[in-house]
Amino acid sequence: MPRAVRFDQYGGLDVLQVVEVERPIAGPGKVLVRVKAAGINPGEASIRKGLFAERWPATFPSGQGSDLAGIVEELGPGVTTIAVGDEVIGFTNDRSSQAELVVVGAGDLVPRPANVSWAQAGALFVAGTTAYAAVRSVALDTDDTVVVSGAAGGVGSIAVQLAKNADARVIGLAGAANQTWLSDHGVIPITYGDGVEDRIRAAGGGKIDAFIDTFGGGYVELALKLGVAKSRINTIIDFAAAAKYGVKTEGSHEAANAEVLAQLAGLLAAGRLEIPIAKVYPLDEVREAYRELEQRHTRGKIVLEP
Numbered sequence: 001m002p003r004a005v006r007f008d009q010y011g012g013l014d015v016l017q018v019v020e021v022e023r024p025i026a027g028p029g030k031v032l033v034r035v036k037a038a039g040i041n042p043g044e045a046s047i048r049k050g051l052f053a054e055r056w057p058a059t060f061p062s063g064q065g066s067d068l069a070g071i072v073e074e075l076g077p078g079v080t081t082i083a084v085g086d087e088v089i090g091f092t093n094d095r096s097s098q099a100e101l102v103v104v105g106a107g108d109l110v111p112r113p114a115n116v117s118w119a120q121a122g123a124l125f126v127a128g129t130t131a132y133a134a135v136r137s138v139a140l141d142t143d144d145t146v147v148v149s150g151a152a153g154g155v156g157s158i159a160v161q162l163a164k165n166a167d168a169r170v171i172g173l174a175g176a177a178n179q180t181w182l183s184d185h186g187v188i189p190i191t192y193g194d195g196v197e198d199r200i201r202a203a204g205g206g207k208i209d210a211f212i213d214t215f216g217g218g219y220v221e222l223a224l225k226l227g228v229a230k231s232r233i234n235t236i237i238d239f240a241a242a243a244k245y246g247v248k249t250e251g252s253h254e255a256a257n258a259e260v261l262a263q264l265a266g267l268l269a270a271g272r273l274e275i276p277i278a279k280v281y282p283l284d285e286v287r288e289a290y291r292e293l294e295q296r297h298t299r300g301k302i303v304l305e306p
């Protein structure tokens, strides 16, 4: 029997288990994918802890995960656009990708370019589409300077590269360990913490045009203090500040589709985007994977491999 991540109640890491489950069946329009890599995301930890129980409740037993890359194993009735053996990148909204086998809508898959690693492919969907939406929302021009908080995290590490691809000047806020990674990617690195506002002003030469917040905890207010227009501030996490000040909150919801995924895969294949892979864990070590993620200092993405 195939194995999958499950939890039976809200709680800490200890509720996560890897168990044998019934082999999933691909219904009409769906395909069965043998998962090679599945990225993990902070939102999944929040769901598992019950923090979104009102807004996005879990039904138990719950599976977990949206991101996936793998090989098509079976076709459901009516699927003609894809073949058994195809290597694919995709997503599911059924909280089920962290498993050996997953059922996915045929339209929610794009081809895996041969030169894109399984780990990068499997980590692409949530962080990639979120970064895409956040960068698009602030409408960057070539002479713009944009600040990205959490610049080396899952979403931030992609957002800074997409902003560079738009020929903007990019200032990235990150811890000491990530300064070199940012400068190697053409980003002006700045450490967060005391004095960050002065450091941004100095690096920006008095001109900050846009701000993308992927961390929360006061960066919306900082962006306003820096004189950034509300229409060019986007936070993917501080919804209270967004409601208070009227800034944007565009994230995965605004770009979570196969067209955007295919564009991002194309950038990876062309060498215009790189997903830093912090660590690959076997599926069995799902608790350890989230333990590391929940420290909130991941560079890029953590991936599970069944």
Ligand SMILES: NC(=O)c1ccc[n+]([C@@H]2O[C@H](COP(=O)([O-])OP(=O)(O)OC[C@H]3O[C@@H](n4cnc5c(N)ncnc54)[C@H](OP(=O)(O)O)[C@@H]3O)[C@@H](O)[C@H]2O)c1
Pocket: 041, 042, 043, 126, 127, 130, 149, 150, 151, 152, 153, 154, 155, 156, 173, 174, 175, 176, 177, 178, 192, 193, 214, 215, 236, 237, 250, 251, 252, 253, 293, 296, 297, 298, 299, 300
């Ligand atoms: N709205 C949406 O659609 C959407 C979608 C995806 C994610 N999210 C949310 O967005 C957030 C980021 O997700 P993610 O996957 O990028 O998380 P992540 O990979 O865990 O990124 C965490 C990053 O935060 C940085 N960080 C830690 N302390 C910081 C501080 N005081 N100031 C600035 N940066 C700090 C870390 O940088 P250092 O390691 O350099 O310290 C690390 O790179 C999460 O809260 C997630 O739930 C929202």
